[in-house]
Amino acid sequence: MADIVTITIDGQDFQVPAGTNLVDAAKMLGTDIPVFCYHPKMEPVGMCRMCLVELGSISVNRETGEPDLDENGEPVVRWFPKLQTACTQKTYEGMVIRTTTEKVVAGRDDILEFILTSHPLDCPVCDKGGECPLQNLTMAYGPGQSRFVFTDKLNLDKHVPLGELIYLDRERCIQCARCVRFCDELVGDDVLAFHERGRRLQIVTISDPPFDTKFSGNTTDICPVGALTTTDFRFGARPWELDEVPTICPYCPVGCNLSASTRLDRDTGGKKIIKRIMPRQNEEVNEIWICDKGRFGHHHSRSTERILHPMIRKGDELVTVDWATAYAEVAARLKKYGDRTGFVAGPALSNEDLWELRKLTRLVGEQRQRGLWPATMSGIEAIAQAGAGVGTRVQDMGPGGAILVIASDFEEEAPIWWLQVKQAADRGVKVVVANARGTKLDKYAAATMPYAYGDAVAVMNGLAARARSRKKIARSLVESRVDGMDALIDSLKGVKVPHPEAADLLLDADDLLIFAGGEGLTLAQHGELMQAAANLLILTAHVGRPNNGLVAVWPGANVQGAMDMGFSAETTAALLDDPPPMWFIAEADPAGEDVRAAEVIANAECVVVTSLFMTETAQQADIILPGQSFAERDGTFTNGMRRVQRFYTAQGPIGDSLPDWKIFAHIGRQMGGDQPRISTGLVMREITEKVFRYADMGYPNLARVEKQFPDVGGDDLYYGGTAYTNTGGLGVQWKTNAEHEQHRLTVRPVNVDSFAADGLQLIPVRVLYDRGMWFRVSDVMDQRVPAPYVELNEADAAGLGIADGEQIAVVLGERTVEVRARVNGKTPAGYALLPMRLSDAPTLTVPAAGVVQKIEE
């Protein structure tokens, strides 16, 4: 811990840690120092000169070490003759500042006058107007009258596309470099830069494609003026017309907190719609950042392709019916097939949906075949035992910590976690990346642990073996609470440790956090990987405390919740192996994503779906029930760190659509179940009573907020950016067994078998910008979604006579999909990487042997 020092702000003494940035320190103590260029998440640069203060030090007698006193007995302060920028100062003992004197006010006034000499009078038409730091500070300090008496100001380009998502207005830019520094320093993507110098200094994009980063939208939030605007929102509405609704991103396991800016809109005949998505501050989750998928991927919610009414297949035709008919029909089918129904829950159903679906499965029969889609990852037991400790915040980790990311293309699968881990690496956290191919995180890693696809479990098991041989086993934990030790220790004898040096970086750290993805693993292997990770973490006591433990990079926003509610990928796999005649598929598109699932569903006797769109699966359905997007309803998601978070209704329903939980409850009622609850809050109350890990998840708890640092939003717009103050709740994490003292922990030997590599293995990989059932309709991001492709090793491509860029065929059993070959030197020999959800036809979700070939002429 840093030493505590005494500083004086405007005559009042405060205790703060030494070396705190002065602007931050003042803010924490309730004094606003205005800033433009300084941002609490970035290093100071001292550019805008807005943060001027009078700075002095208490004069100390060199001999006695006591402060010198004046005739009144007050300490003598030695003042700097000139005003100083607060953002470039760190707190030290005896620091004295004045922030309200005439000199300070005049200094700030002067800086604003300078800025305004070049700034256009755009406020009435500027997107930032109403939430603009420059506007606000001009009101607070600015000169009443301009002394820059010229008929014209600087004229520069006002509509400069920095790529297709962000526009730059060069006149409005005040050269604070926040956007450049965000990209360079925080993200590490060299995509923006200054061109020229002096008054001609201007922002340009230096990447091809332009502004090529997954985090570009954040620059518009931290831009202190209206210089950067998004294609999505610019000129779309005025900030004061907008009603902010707290919501949660439905795309990935990070669970970024969002704010949906809504208004009653002409485009929808006066109905409330989302005009834009903004980050909402949650320092426990996404801080103030979101990725571009979360920001721009909301358009599906009001797409014209949405299914508007329940439909029942009559022969070749789908006939629109009312809900009562639909409920009765579904209930009749469920009664008919009973236990022989496979239920499959999608990756972003809310916990309330899942609970009602679970109740429905109980009404149908004893088997309760509750599957989860996609069926690629498992290991809920490992999470339950050794999941990341409550209060884990990657941004708190320092040089004593280590992070292992295994089997994941992390930036593609969990962008904001990637961003946090990348920054952790910058701070000296030992980041180790284990994967069968290179990923973007490697560049920042302290070490990598390359392995061949199929060997991930062996790598993880090797770490445990290393812990054993280096005597890193935490005796006290193991002896008091762990079962299965002997068998595990026996199994680790003689196990090869693939990368001992990298392993030691992890084993020697005080804190160890593991992010485990599912790339290149079969479902069974994934379960073993998770157990192997839990073994390691339990053996070394990296469980049950913040910044330690296991995080699964689940393939969806609420896969964690689905598992918590009793759905599993193993069940789906079993259902696919032994298909039941009836399928009930909720907000998932197995037939559109996986050839095997497509086959099975095509052959089913009866298929019922809830869906927003006519997906491949919906097209096979006998009964189609229109569900609702995250925007039209409320509920909770549980993120990959087991944090249950509320989202709220942002816009009105489309057509007759209903939230899934209501649909399931109504069907259940037809089957003799309870009267449907009238709100999600009541559904959650039932969950809190029945699911012990969710006992604390009542809505009032989840909605709790507290003051967060840095302080953004509200009246301090100039301080942290336009991320919104969190009014929707910070959410609550459920405790792992390790955190319940009375629980015992279990370890067991794992099966490290690789898969038989006969011929070319096709490895499905996740890409952020895909054609998943919702994101494919998010129009503004179209250009970022690549055409379907497969990545091949040069030698394999040469052997098949395939050239880079060539359109080729991937044969998947009976079906063939055409994709473009990418031969780029990154793919290991013997494997072809096939992105999931990029093609319009189903491909693979789990690794399989396959054939890649030239297309016959």
Added chain:
Amino acid sequence: MTHILLRDLDIPDIWQFDTYVANGGYEGLKKAVQEHSPQEVIQIVLESNLRGRGGAGFPAGRKWSFIPQDAPIKYVTVNADESEPGTFKDRQLLEKNPHQVIEGAMIAAYAIQAAGVYIYCRGEFWDLAHALEERIEEARQANLVGENVLGSGWTCDVYVHLGAGAYICGEESALLNSLQGLLGQPRVRPPFPAQIGGGLYYQPTVVNNVETLANVPWILVNGADEYKKIGTPQSPGPKIFCMSGHVAKPGNYELPLGITFRELIFEHAGGIRDGKELKAILPSGASGPVLVATDEVLDTPLTYEDVAALGSTLGSASIILMDEDTDMVWAAAKMTHFFKHESCGKCTPCREGTYWLDRIYERLLRGEGTQHDLDMLHVVPKQMAPVTLCALGEFAANPVLSTVTQFPEEYERYIQRSDAPHPEMADAMSTVTRGTTGEVPEAVAEGGA
């Protein structure tokens, strides 16, 4: 008089390695490496009170002593960006007496046990930089540079780097950024270049001017006491004075610090051109306040302390003379335009302040100035100078403030006239001031660089 720095004036071939060595060259380096510990070298330079010739006059030995000895990697950077209007001394040193600069830099490098020396040349020094590389190679061949220097076990190479033509890259922290391949903008200090985190590649670094280092070999050979016999106690040593403007014999003059303006101008530099009267002096190029050529000024010794007492600065001693016919408003406009053009744009007051001033001068030159413009010429520089990130902002204020206060009647005349006194210059100013997309390359206008 024999020269210590501009030795080419005594020995024209001294740029050649053999000639340099035959005339005592590299003896200072040999002495340093073979007879002294690094600490002793720093001590000698400290005792000599050699002050930095790049402008600020900071004692070189003090600067070297700030380098943390235990830092594993340290650098010396030679500031050869020489961009101050009226400064052309470093160029002569590097062109005509290059080995002495290399030797001085190597002594500094030895003193701080640097891993490398980088000579940062202004972009226009293209030929010079290439010739310099050949000189360095000669020294390398003689084991005076490079691996295991003079068998001492210490290895240090010398590299030459060309800038891209920006005045601001003479400012030491902008120079370091530029050298690192970053945008040439000053850094926030602390950390200072000598500190960990502040120097080249964030390692402790000494940045010295070319002329500063050219003094060092002589000090090593002759000792600090001999050196202090030249000049004044507070400003010891020889100094190159760059004489330009309305002077009869422009050029570089190496003379001891402490001679007066009068001696320099009238005894050495031949007085004022065409027998005119001297009106004003810019003692340090465009960046220091203008001095009115009074007897008091002319009799002031040229030392850091005495010129400062006059309210100006000796700077790099680039002395620009202005005769009785000089239009001070025009001159101030020229200098303002220079600073506006050279402002890096990093900080608000300088970026906007120099732009504002430039526009006021443009209006004055068009004969359209108003009383409000004159008032603003008093206000804007004072509002800008104290709060800028680097000293360029202060420099830019000096020509404006020192002329509006000392030559008010000339300014008054400008706002009273009905014709445009300098329309062509006003036009030239406005093209870079207000050109819209014209000044932005097409690709940039599209958003790309």
